[in-house]
Amino acid sequence: MHARVNGTEHPLPHDSRRTLLDWLREDLGLTGTKKGCDHGQCGACTVLVDGRRINSCLSLAQLHDGDAIETIEAIGSADALAPLQRAFVAHDGFQCGYCTPGQICSATALMSELAEGWASAVTEDIAAAPVVTRAELQERMSGNLCRCGAYSNIIAALEEVIAAEGPLRIDAEASA
Amino acid sequence: MRLPFSDMYNRPDERNLLDRTGQGLIGKPLDRPEGPLKVSGAATYSAEWNLPNCAEGVLVLASIPQGTVREIHADPVLAMPGVMAVIADKAMVRRSAQGTAGKAPAQDVTTVEYFGQPVAVVVAETFEQARDAALALRVDYDPAEKPVPLDPESPQAEVETPSDSKPIEGGDLDAAMREAAFAIDVSYDTPGHASAAMEPHVTIAEWQDDRLILRGSYQMLSHNVKEIADCLSIKPDKVRIIAPYVGGGFGSKLGITHEAVAAAVAAREIGRPVRVVMTRQQVFQTVMRRSETRQRVRLAADAGGRIVGLGHEALVSNLPQEDFAEPVTQATEFLYGGDNRLLKVEVARISRLTAGSVRAPGEAVGMQVLEAAMDELAEAIGMDPIELRKRNLPATVPVEGTPYSSRMLVEALEAGAKAFGWDRRQPTPCQTREGDWWIGHGVASAARVNMMVPAEARVTLNPDGSALVETDQTDIGTGSYAILGQIAGEMLGLPIERVKVELGDTRLPAGAGSGGSFGAISTGSAVMRACEAIRETLAKKLGCEAEELQLKDGVASGGGKQQPIAGLVQEKPLAETGSIKPGKTAKDFSQASYGAFFAEVAVHAFTGETRVRRMTGAFGFGRVLNAKTARSQCLGGMVWGIGSALTEELAFDLRDGHLVNHDLAEYHVPVHADVPAIEVILLEERDAAASPLQAKGVGELGICGAAGAIANAIHNACGVRVRSFPLTLDKLIDQLPDPFAPATAKVA
Amino acid sequence: MKAFTLDHAADAQDALDALGAGATAIAGGTNLVDLMKLQIAAPDRLVSIRRTGLDQIAPDGEGLRIGALVTNADCAADGRVRRDWPLLAQAILAGASPQLRNRATTGGNLCQRTRCGYFYDTTQACNKRAPGTGCGALGGFNRIHAVLGTSDACIATYPGDMAVALLALDAEVLTQGPDGERTIPVGQFHRQPGDDPSRDNTLLPGELITGVRLPAPSGGMQIYRKVRDRASYAFALVSVAADLAMEDGRIARCALAFGSLGTVPWRDRAVEQALVGETPSPALFDKAADVLLRDARGFGENDFKIVLARRALAATLAEATLSNPAKG
Ligand SMILES: Cc1cc2nc3c(=O)[nH]c(=O)nc-3n(C[C@H](O)[C@H](O)[C@H](O)COP(=O)(O)OP(=O)(O)OC[C@H]3O[C@@H](n4cnc5c(N)ncnc54)[C@H](O)[C@@H]3O)c2cc1C
Ligand code: SF4
Ligand code: FES
Numbered sequence A: 001m002h003a004r005v006n007g008t009e010h011p012l013p014h015d016s017r018r019t020l021l022d023w024l025r026e027d028l029g030l031t032g033t034k035k036g037c038d039h040g041q042c043g044a045c046t047v048l049v050d051g052r053r054i055n056s057c058l059s060l061a062q063l064h065d066g067d068a069i070e071t072i073e074a075i076g077s078a079d080a081l082a083p084l085q086r087a088f089v090a091h092d093g094f095q096c097g098y099c100t101p102g103q104i105c106s107a108t109a110l111m112s113e114l115a116e117g118w119a120s121a122v123t124e125d126i127a128a129a130p131v132v133t134r135a136e137l138q139e140r141m142s143g144n145l146c147r148c149g150a151y152s153n154i155i156a157a158l159e160e161v162i163a164a165e166g167p168l169r170i171d172a173e174a175s176a
Numbered sequence B: 001m002r003l004p005f006s007d008m009y010n011r012p013d014e015r016n017l018l019d020r021t022g023q024g025l026i027g028k029p030l031d032r033p034e035g036p037l038k039v040s041g042a043a044t045y046s047a048e049w050n051l052p053n054c055a056e057g058v059l060v061l062a063s064i065p066q067g068t069v070r071e072i073h074a075d076p077v078l079a080m081p082g083v084m085a086v087i088a089d090k091a092m093v094r095r096s097a098q099g100t101a102g103k104a105p106a107q108d109v110t111t112v113e114y115f116g117q118p119v120a121v122v123v124a125e126t127f128e129q130a131r132d133a134a135l136a137l138r139v140d141y142d143p144a145e146k147p148v149p150l151d152p153e154s155p156q157a158e159v160e161t162p163s164d165s166k167p168i169e170g171g172d173l174d175a176a177m178r179e180a181a182f183a184i185d186v187s188y189d190t191p192g193h194a195s196a197a198m199e200p201h202v203t204i205a206e207w208q209d210d211r212l213i214l215r216g217s218y219q220m221l222s223h224n225v226k227e228i229a230d231c232l233s234i235k236p237d238k239v240r241i242i243a244p245y246v247g248g249g250f251g252s253k254l255g256i257t258h259e260a261v262a263a264a265v266a267a268r269e270i271g272r273p274v275r276v277v278m279t280r281q282q283v284f285q286t287v288m289r290r291s292e293t294r295q296r297v298r299l300a301a302d303a304g305g306r307i308v309g310l311g312h313e314a315l316v317s318n319l320p321q322e323d324f325a326e327p328v329t330q331a332t333e334f335l336y337g338g339d340n341r342l343l344k345v346e347v348a349r350i351s352r353l354t355a356g357s358v359r360a361p362g363e364a365v366g367m368q369v370l371e372a373a374m375d376e377l378a379e380a381i382g383m384d385p386i387e388l389r390k391r392n393l394p395a396t397v398p399v400e401g402t403p404y405s406s407r408m409l410v411e412a413l414e415a416g417a418k419a420f421g422w423d424r425r426q427p428t429p430c431q432t433r434e435g436d437w438w439i440g441h442g443v444a445s446a447a448r449v450n451m452m453v454p455a456e457a458r459v460t461l462n463p464d465g466s467a468l469v470e471t472d473q474t475d476i477g478t479g480s481y482a483i484l485g486q487i488a489g490e491m492l493g494l495p496i497e498r499v500k501v502e503l504g505d506t507r508l509p510a511g512a513g514s515g516g517s518f519g520a521i522s523t524g525s526a527v528m529r530a531c532e533a534i535r536e537t538l539a540k541k542l543g544c545e546a547e548e549l550q551l552k553d554g555v556a557s558g559g560g561k562q563q564p565i566a567g568l569v570q571e572k573p574l575a576e577t578g579s580i581k582p583g584k585t586a587k588d589f590s591q592a593s594y595g596a597f598f599a600e601v602a603v604h605a606f607t608g609e610t611r612v613r614r615m616t617g618a619f620g621f622g623r624v625l626n627a628k629t630a631r632s633q634c635l636g637g638m639v640w641g642i643g644s645a646l647t648e649e650l651a652f653d654l655r656d657g658h659l660v661n662h663d664l665a666e667y668h669v670p671v672h673a674d675v676p677a678i679e680v681i682l683l684e685e686r687d688a689a690a691s692p693l694q695a696k697g698v699g700e701l702g703i704c705g706a707a708g709a710i711a712n713a714i715h716n717a718c719g720v721r722v723r724s725f726p727l728t729l730d731k732l733i734d735q736l737p738d739p740f741a742p743a744t745a746k747v748a
Numbered sequence C: 001m002k003a004f005t006l007d008h009a010a011d012a013q014d015a016l017d018a019l020g021a022g023a024t025a026i027a028g029g030t031n032l033v034d035l036m037k038l039q040i041a042a043p044d045r046l047v048s049i050r051r052t053g054l055d056q057i058a059p060d061g062e063g064l065r066i067g068a069l070v071t072n073a074d075c076a077a078d079g080r081v082r083r084d085w086p087l088l089a090q091a092i093l094a095g096a097s098p099q100l101r102n103r104a105t106t107g108g109n110l111c112q113r114t115r116c117g118y119f120y121d122t123t124q125a126c127n128k129r130a131p132g133t134g135c136g137a138l139g140g141f142n143r144i145h146a147v148l149g150t151s152d153a154c155i156a157t158y159p160g161d162m163a164v165a166l167l168a169l170d171a172e173v174l175t176q177g178p179d180g181e182r183t184i185p186v187g188q189f190h191r192q193p194g195d196d197p198s199r200d201n202t203l204l205p206g207e208l209i210t211g212v213r214l215p216a217p218s219g220g221m222q223i224y225r226k227v228r229d230r231a232s233y234a235f236a237l238v239s240v241a242a243d244l245a246m247e248d249g250r251i252a253r254c255a256l257a258f259g260s261l262g263t264v265p266w267r268d269r270a271v272e273q274a275l276v277g278e279t280p281s282p283a284l285f286d287k288a289a290d291v292l293l294r295d296a297r298g299f300g301e302n303d304f305k306i307v308l309a310r311r312a313l314a315a316t317l318a319e320a321t322l323s324n325p326a327k328g
């Protein structure tokens, strides 16, 4: 049993109890993914599995045979930051930094969910493609707690990247 | 090198040095230098050090409120795969050390003082093995014969006046209340709060012969070294702590706690490094809580809205003998006038995890209640709440007569009101309805005492013209890396890229630590003084007076001479250690940071759900060192204010004292969707009494009163005044106006 | 988490074989792993049913069949669901977080266990977790607990959102077990506690949920209103699912289900009967609430839910019937 992590195949752990999170952190040394609660309640452990964001703390590693997993380490490194990471730095979208990799992984997936037209709990017309408002971004990031309270800076970073990268447009009116 | 001043900060430093230096770094909204590491997951937090052969420890918590451990059934657990040890050492701690304690908290885990207190640690090869073994461990207890009450309101609870908090009395408050044109006498309560820093408490302990190295998540390393050494009865110089990145603390990591001692003891016992990470549930149950409070506020005002009497009395709680008592009235002492006063805090002795500092101890809950009561007074008088506040700012601190070092409260109220659009607020409640939502606006003052604590830092100017700042100061998200570099760069005339900052290692000079908003000003002042000493040397080498010396972009000039700084240093680096200690300025002046909060809320007409729609905060806290990180501190505080106003509450079961909502699913800290765009206005100010930097603390100011503004906005929206925080919908719903009542109200 | 073996079922039969041999199914694991870490659940054998092929959404006559392994995210993103059963999409999106919904499945969501704090704490008495130990929530901190369908043994709610919408939509749970296939109306899937709170639902030992069937779309006005303590990422205090149609100013048809109000997703036909054929008005909504709450009983901290349910129902009906005179 193997999973591909950040482009490299790794054998899955022997202990069936080991979560995806602990496997990444303890066995693969990928400590960018954080453990804040270990119970799906904070989002610090968010990683991408086949492009979708999940809480790695609630997933057993052995359930990921054949999966492609991406962690913060794959999104960009300190000397080659991705646009979202740069925006987080510029907007001070973090303080202690502990929730940050989870926020960034989450935001990365959020952009593809929007591109696929997924609705959210605050989407006015659930059958229609969502309009990117501030409320949409807030709702879609709500699975990631930040006790330092960097929320508005995180949303600002996200708005900047979405506006720059397109094709999604921030609806300025609806955001106001 | 002799400087023209002592370590003690006895006289306000009025030289305005940082306004005369030329590098232009101070106050600039520079990015955090460690940002790229944090956003890429490359910053190493305490659990993430990869030590060979490291074993895993998991704490076991008591399942009774009080008593003694009769027997620990270790054998079956020791037979489990991978399990190496079950430890309940006398050195292990029952309570957490309070901030700056510098000595061991209550030790010996054979006595249980509260439900959820650690009683043992189980050590195994892997985390999974240790976790299973910890859950399997059977512990027998003898219940306490004379248990302490579980409820602070219990008549059996002993109530004391805390040793360090004498009541403040002046005049005759009762008479003032009787005779006043307007009198408000209200009782509010606030629940317990958890710091809930996102990084759980963790320690990796490693012994190298008789020396102990801890990699752990703590806020105040130089104190923590003493605490751990005292717990283990070893010399502090045998302990080294490494903590370059701390995933939030908010008070909960000021003093060492259970996992640190458990890891150290276990590592000694098994002869291998041991890591103990607390589970989230354990962090909630056993580290530190903010006490719940019951507060009585009395406000007596004359016909012109001048406060003539002010009472603020609070009941808080803590374990027996614990010195800390939530200093609820701390800001009330100096904020508003009224010569007839009574300010008093009492502490009920109960069985619950240690109460201690949680972000802005005192003001966080004291200010939100005082400011809600002020709103009630404004309403009673029929006066604009901003006007009421402005009218009641005393010239000197009531009773004591101490002068204020500086106070930007009026400016903050005015700047905030303008930016927020306060003039469009409806003074009477239930005037604005948007769809199913009542809209309302509220204001509150912000105030938080300013503190300086002893700090040291070393600055080294290298022959290549780069500088290194070293201190054991931590950066818990507060921006220490950024601002200490900025101060050094400014003082030494170096571009920020030429300054490196190393933090969080007790081999470095002892900084202030992160707590009480004092880290930046105390350690920052130490950095400044080290740089001043270096400047003296540079001036000498250049051949000019220190006052004449200009340093900019790596070039020194003065007395008509000019030379690259690197050239002046020559082959040997210039290293100086700066230090500062609080001195007379701390007593001669009332020092505090001030501000104002403005909130717009929507209250659902049917369900009472409350959403904060926008918020403005304006703050004056002396010199702004970095506008970006300072703004973030304010933002973060206001988010805490939202939590304190609307959702956060520790729920204890009064039958056995256990904490019911001990996780992040049921203890509700605000999420993204709860937090609107927040506007922060930073006011320019210099406060020389506060520090040589002329800066004051900002890390906690953003919470001190914020929840009051929200409570006031809720009242303005729907007319309901709830005197029990958090203002959850269940407390509003019975009193809301009829949602179907014909729309007499103005519709926005 | 106690040690366990983990097998991977390749298809439904494989899964059934394992369940028959005593294994516990794991789908997304977002509830089961949570509980296993705390040893509230301690299975010694797990079978992963993720790759059993039950992850398709397919037309079923005029209705829709949603496989048990369809993730909550995929279900809520499906164009057909969003267009014809918007109530279901809304309810799913109101629950948990995007990360959890990407993992959580239709079957697992139906089977999720209560969030009662005493159930979640092995130091506490709980008849659901440890039959016969008593109920810690009675007389304890029971703010999130049920006011309908309770018993002396247990007052915990089923906490989920999706099932509430399914109940209002007259959906059915499809199962396969040792004795063949069953079709269980959602209203009969969850069990009130009675004197055996340990069983949350009517699934038989060895039975596997294969999917959920939605009947033909109603074409009505569909609203899911979830009231909770924070704006997102929180369980409901009370939720209301409504599917309602108006004709000539009167309520022609209506289906109403309530979440976190009762011990199970709650639907009471008498409430609907009180509304059908009537002209919407605040008085009518009040009458419907009287019917809904006639047997409601609070336990102290959760008394407010009785008022809240009344007002949440009124808000939902006012919105669905466009009949709130006060609304701007
Ligand atoms: C922090 C947090 C917040 C949450 N908030 C919400 C919320 O607001 N609203 C909400 O509705 N939910 C919420 N949830 C719950 C979440 O929706 C459930 O955990 C999820 O739906 C369970 O699905 P799963 O596939 O992960 O189930 P699993 O954890 O895999 O399984 C749960 C149970 O179902 C059984 N099971 C699973 N599939 C089948 C099958 N096909 N046949 C038979 N038995 C099966 C398993 O044996 C197990 O007993 C929250 C969860 C968390 C952790
Ligand atoms: S309400 Fe039910 S789940 Fe909660 S403690 Fe009582 S028996 Fe257990
Ligand atoms: S660690 Fe996974 S959600 Fe908190």
Ligand code: FES
Pocket: A093, A094, A095, A096, A097, A098, A099, A100, A145, A146, A147, A148, A149, A150, B198, B247, B248, B477
């Ligand atoms: S940056 Fe500290 S928790 Fe988000």
